Amino acid sequence: MTDAAGAPRKRAAFESPARLARPLPFDPGMKRPMSTVAGAALVLLRVATGVLWLLSLGVQWPALVGEADADIAGISLTPDQIGTGFIAVAVVMGLVLLADGAFAVLILRGHNIPRVIVMTFSTISIGSAFVTWWAQGQEIRIHTTLVTLSLDILVLLALSSRSAAAYARRFERR
Template sequence: MREKHPRKRAAFEPLAAPVAHDPAMRRPAATVAGGVLVLLRAAAGIVWGLTVAFDLPPWVQAVAGAADGSGAEPTLTLSDLGLSAGVFFGILGVITVIQAVFGILLLRGSNVARVLVMLVSTVSIVSAFVGWWELGQEITVGTTLVTVSLDILVLLALSSRDAAAYARRNERR
C-alpha cells in the first residue's frame, strides 16, 4: 500500500485559496489597470482607424517610420482594405463601443467581461503570432505592436488573483 504524502496536492486542486464572499471588497489595482488598458485599446483602435482613413502629418509619419526601424511611411489605406469610408468607420465604431463597454464592465467588477476580454486578447495575440509566423507579416508600430503589447498587459492584469477575486466577490460558495 502506498503511503500518502501530506505535502503533495492533487493535480485538479486549485493552488489559490477559495475566494471568500465579500461584496464590500475594494477594487484592486490590477482590475483598474485592466479596465484602463481596455479603454486605451479602444483609443488605440480609433487612432489606428484615423491613420488608415486620413493622411498623417509628415512628423507623425516620420515617427512611425523611425519606430518600426524601416524608415518607410505606413502604406495601409481604405482602398487596400476594400471598404468604403462609411463601412470602415461603422465597423470601427462598433468595435470601439464594445471595447469601451467591456472596459467599464471590468471596472465595475464583471467576471464575464473579464473572462471574455482575456479570451479576445489571447485570440488577438495568437492571430498576430500566426500572421508573423505563417504569413510573414511584420509586427511594427504601424501594424500590430501597440495592440499586441496592450493585449499582453491586459492579460497580465486581469489574470491576477486580485482581479479574479474582485470579479468573483459576489459569488456564494
C-alpha cells in the same frame, strides 16, 4: 488566503494545486484591486489606439482608393463603391470600439463576464499575431502590430490576476 488588507496573496512557486483550486472566500466588501483598474485603463487605451487608427485610415483613405484597382471575381469596383467600403469599416470598427469601452467600464465596476470576454479576445488577438508572424512572415513593428500586441498582453496579464478574478467574483457564494 488573504493578507491583512483582505486582498488575495500571491501564490508561492511551491503551492500545491489542491490549495490553488480552493474557492476564494465570499467578500462583497472587497476593495477594487489595482490589477482591475490597470486592466480597465489598458482596455480604454486600446480603444483610444483604435480610434487613432480609424482616424488615420480615414485620412489615408482617398489616397488608398486612388491607387486601388479592385477587381473581384471579374467585377470592377468604382472608387465611389470602394469609398463606401470605408463607411462600412468605420461603422463596424466604431461598434467594436464602443463595445470595448463599455466592457472597460463594466470591468471597472467588477463584472466578471466582460472581463472574461476581453481576455478571450486578447488571447485571440495575440494568437492571430503569432500565426501571421509564423505563417506569413509578417514582421511585428511599431507601426503595424507591436502596440496592439503589447496592449493585449498587458490586458491579459492584468485581468487574469488572482486579485482581479477575486474582485470580479466577489459576490459569488462558493
